[in-house]
Amino acid sequence: xxxxxxxxxxxxxxxxxxxxxxxxxxxxxxxxxxxxxxxxxxxxxxxxxxxxxxxxxxxxxxxxxxxxxxxxxxxxxxxxxxxxxxxxxxxxxxxxxxxxxxxxxxxxxxxxxxxx
Amino acid sequence: xxxxxxxxxxxxxxxxxxxxxxxxxxxxxxxxxxxxxxxxxxxxxxxxxxxxxxxxxxxxxxxxxxxxxxxxxxxxxxxxxxxxxxxxxxxxxxxxxxxxxxxxxxxxxxxxxxxx
Numbered sequence: 001x002x003x004x005x006x007x008x009x010x011x012x013x014x015x016x017x018x019x020x021x022x023x024x025x026x027x028x029x030x031x032x033x034x035x036x037x038x039x040x041x042x043x044x045x046x047x048x049x050x051x052x053x054x055x056x057x058x059x060x061x062x063x064x065x066x067x068x069x070x071x072x073x074x075x076x077x078x079x080x081x082x083x084x085x086x087x088x089x090x091x092x093x094x095x096x097x098x099x100x101x102x103x104x105x106x107x108x109x110x111x112x113x114x115x116x
Numbered sequence: 117x118x119x120x121x122x123x124x125x126x127x128x129x130x131x132x133x134x135x136x137x138x139x140x141x142x143x144x145x146x147x148x149x150x151x152x153x154x155x156x157x158x159x160x161x162x163x164x165x166x167x168x169x170x171x172x173x174x175x176x177x178x179x180x181x182x183x184x185x186x187x188x189x190x191x192x193x194x195x196x197x198x199x200x201x202x203x204x205x206x207x208x209x210x211x212x213x214x215x216x217x218x219x220x221x222x223x224x225x226x227x228x229x230x231x232x
Contacts (some may be wrong), residue, residue: 043223102217106158
């Protein structure tokens with residue numbers, strides 16, 4: 001079965017420190033992996049995705065994510081956190097080999113709080 | 117233009133009312149989606165339209181009725197809703213579905229619906 005796990009409900013980090021938001025996945029075929037961010041009372045914004053190729057993916061607002069096939073992980077990272085990065089982060093996956101069944105499977109979200 | 121526009125931003129309706137949510141995109145996307153999102157939870161897929169045809173209905177109650185008048189517009193007609201239907205309703209679009217499953221979705225800001 002396809003699934004996504006975000007093991008931390010909440011991540012707290014001091015401004016200027018590096019941040020990591022974790023995501024692991026399970027699909028039967030090749031994974032298409034996505035990170036979205038949701039600021040309070042807003043819709044979701046796409047940050048970055050992994051389709052194929054380089055395991056390190058760079059995205060918007062200085063975020064990057066590392067795809068690790070052996071660990072089935074796609075952790076979101078940023079070298080230096082900003083207070084404005086405080087938001088709810090969702091990891092999502094599509095099974096690239098699932099034929100017509102290509103619905104996006106969402107993690108439960110991780111709330112990131114960056115403290116000044 | 118990389119925007120998905122949703123109207124209204126807020127809606128309060130009684131359980132006997134009929135109302136509609138509207139969504140518009142001008143990115144030439146051929147797939148459009150309705151999601152329901154409760155606070156601090158991941159979005160739940162409701163409907164997918166692909167090339168203006170209903171492709172997926174996630175067993176949504178008939179009090180929610182989607183409509184896709186053309187490739188740029190998506191409506192969600194609401195009738196006889198229940199208080200538990202109160203949520204953020206998000207519209208999204210992507211280039212194609214289920215093909216091009218690697219493309220990201222663009223989300224609108226959402227309609228905050230309250231059923232009284």
